[in-house]
Amino acid sequence: MSLNHQQSISIVSRMYRYLKENLVQINSKQMRFIIEPIINGLILFPVIVLFWECGWNVGLVLLNLINNYSVNNGFQSFSETEARKNQMLPQKSSKFDNQSFFHHKKWKGLSRPHPSSVENCETDYSFQSLIISYVTIQIILLCFYLNQDFIYNYLKKQKFILSTILLKCHIFLLASIYILQWEMIWIIWDQYTYLEWYFELFLSFTFVLILILLTGHLSDLICVPFLTTYDSIESCIQFDCPLQTQRIKRWKSILINFILYEIIISNIIIIIWRGFYHLLDRSLYSENWSCLVIGYILYFLIMYVQNYLTSINIKYELWIFFTTNFPQFHRYIYQLLIFFTCVFLWRGFWIIFDTYINIFKLFYQTYLLLYILSFVLLALVQTASSTNGPLSNTEDENLRNKICV
Numbered sequence: 136m137s138l139n140h141q142q143s144i145s146i147v148s149r150m151y152r153y154l155k156e157n158l159v160q161i162n163s164k165q166m167r168f169i170i171e172p173i174i175n176g177l178i179l180f181p182v183i184v185l186f187w188e189c190g191w192n193v194g195l196v197l198l199n200l201i202n203n204y205s206v207n208n209g210f211q212s213f214s215e216t217e218a219r220k221n222q223m224l225p226q227k228s229s230k231f232d233n234q235s236f237f238h239h240k241k242w243k244g245l246s247r248p249h250p251s252s253v254e255n256c257e258t259d260y261s262f263q264s265l266i267i268s269y270v271t272i273q274i275i276l277l278c279f280y281l282n283q284d285f286i287y288n289y290l291k292k293q294k295f296i297l298s299t300i301l302l303k304c305h306i307f308l309l310a311s312i313y314i315l316q317w318e319m320i321w322i323i324w325d326q327y328t329y330l331e332w333y334f335e336l337f338l339s340f341t342f343v344l345i346l347i348l349l350t351g352h353l354s355d356l357i358c359v360p361f362l363t364t365y366d367s368i369e370s371c372i373q374f375d376c377p378l379q380t381q382r383i384k385r386w387k388s389i390l391i392n393f394i395l396y397e398i399i400i401s402n403i404i405i406i407i408w409r410g411f412y413h414l415l416d417r418s419l420y421s422e423n424w425s426c427l428v429i430g431y432i433l434y435f436l437i438m439y440v441q442n443y444l445t446s447i448n449i450k451y452e453l454w455i456f457f458t459t460n461f462p463q464f465h466r467y468i469y470q471l472l473i474f475f476t477c478v479f480l481w482r483g484f485w486i487i488f489d490t491y492i493n494i495f496k497l498f499y500q501t502y503l504l505l506y507i508l509s510f511v512l513l514a515l516v517q518t519a520s521s522t523n524g525p526l527s528n529t530e531d532e533n534l535r536n537k538i539c540v
Contacts, residue, residue, distance in 0.1 A: 172360075172438040176431065176480075179518055180360035182509050184484040186522055189506035190314040192489075196499040198322075201264045210498040259326050269319040273397065276312050280374055280393045281386065287372040298368065303514045306371055310510070310522040316397075320405045332417050339410025342403045343471075351463075353470040355404055360434065360480065361473055364520045371520045411478050426486075430479030437473060 192210075199208045279286075286305065290298045328334075346353060364370060378395070380388035419425055458465050494501040513519040 168439075172435065175363050176360040176434055176438075179363060179513070179516070179521065180480065181484055182512055183359050183522055184481060185488055185505060186310070186509040186513065187314055188485050188488045189492075189502040189509065190311060191318055192502040193499065193506055194315050194318045196502070198260050198264060198268070201268070202260050206497065206499050260322065262327075265319055265323050265326075268315070269323070272312055272315050272319065276309075276316065276397055277393055279309060279312070280389050280397075283373045283389070284385070287368065290368050290372065302366060302368060302371060303519060306366065306514075306519045306523070307510055310519070313523055316401065317405055320402055321409055324406065324409060330413075332414055335410040335413050339407045342406050346400070346403050346407070347467065349400065349403075353467055353474065355400060356407060356474040356477075357470065358477055359521050361437075361477065362521070363518055364523075366514070366517045366520045408478065411475070412482055415478065415482050424483065424487075426479045426483030430476055430483055433472070433476040434480065437476060 195209060196206050198204075199206055290301055290305075293301065343353065346355065374389070374392060374396075376388055376392040378388070378391065380391065383391075415426060492501060492505065494504065510519060510522070513522065
C-alpha cells in the first residue's frame with residue numbers, strides 16, 4: 136500500500152470521526168433544545184410554584200398567630216366555597232368591575248377579594264406585625280449578605296456530603312426569607328394603598344420605567360420557568376454585585392448591594408408584579424385554566440421560536456434597521472413579553488393550588504407538609520436554588536443563554 140493511499144485512509148478516518156463526533160454533539164444540542172423547556176415548564180415549574188404557594192400560606196398562618204387570629208383565618212375549604220359561591224358572586228357590569236370575587240381558599244396575599252365577601256374573617260393584619268416582620272426578615276437577609284464570604288469558604292472546606300446538606304439548608308432558609316419578604320411587602324401594599332385596578336396598573340408601568348432607569352434592563356422581573364438554576368456552592372452562596380466597587384471596602388460594597396437590591400429594587404419588582412397580577416384577578420378571576428393555556432402558548436413560542444427570530448436579524452433589512460437603531464427598545468419588549476408570560480403561568484398554578492389542595496382539616500398542616508416535600512423534590516434534582524427567583528445581576532446575554540438553553 137502506497138504512502139499516499141495510507142495518508143488518504145488516515146485523513147478519511149479522521150474526517151469520519153470528526154463528523155461523527157460533531158453529529159452526536161449537534162443531535163444532543165437539538166434534543167436538549169427540545170426537551171429542556173418541557174422539563175422546566177411542565178415538571179419543575181409547578182413544583183416551584185407549589186413551594187412558593189405553600190410557603191406563602193405558612194407565612195399567613197404565622198401572621199394569624201402573631202395577630203391572635205385563628206390559624207385557619209382567611210382560608211376556606213373548596214367544598215365550602217362551592218356551596219356558597221352562587222350567593223357570593225354577583226353579576227359583573229364589566230370585566231374591570233370593582234367588586235372582587237372569592238372562589239378559592241385564601242383571600243389574603245396575591246388575590247384579595249373585598250372583605251365584605253368573606254364572613255367571620257378578620258380583614259387586616261396590624262401595621263406593627265407587618266413592619267416588625269418585614270424588618271426582622273431584612274435583618275436576617277442582611278446577615279446572609281454580610282457573612283456570604285465566610286459561609287462560602289466554610290462550605291468549600293467541608294466534605295461533599297456535609298457541604299451538600301449545608302448548602303440545601305442555606306438555600307431553603309434563603310428561599311423562605313424571600314417568600315416572607317415578598318409576602319410582607321405585598322400585604323402592606325394591599326392593606327394601605329388604593330386598590331382600584333387603574334391605580335395599580337399605573338403604579339406598575341411607572342415602576343417599570345423606574346426599573347429601566349435604575350438598572351438599564353427588565354430581566355429582574357423574570358423568573359422560572361425561564362430561569363432555572365442548578366445547586367452549587369459557587370452560584371448559591373455569594374451575592375454578586377454588578378456595581379463598580381473595586382475602590383471601596385468589601386463590607387461597604389455588600390451593604391450598598393443589599394440596599395439597592397433587597398430594599399429598593401425588590402419593592403419595585405413586587406409592585407410591578409402585584410399590579411399585573413391583580414389585573415388578571417379582575418379580568419380572568421374565574422378563568423384559572425385560561426391563564427395556564429395563554430401562559431404555556433407564550434412560553435413555548437418564546438422558547439422554540441428564538442432561533443427563528445435570530446435568523447430574522449440576518450435576513451430582513453427592516454428588522455436589522457430596527458434592532459440596530461433601537462436595540463434597547465427591542466430588548467425591553469422582549470423582556471416584558473417574557474415577564475407577562477411568567478405572570479400568566481404563576482397565577483394559573485397558584486390559584487389552582489389554592490383551590491384544590493386540601494389534605495388535612497387544618498390548612499397549615501397541608502401547606503407545611505407540601506412546603507417541605509416540594510423543596511425536598513427540588514433538592515434531589517439539584518434545582519432547589521431556582522426557588523430564589525432571578526439573580527439581581529442577571530444581564531440580557533446571560534438571560535438569553537438561559538432561555539435558549
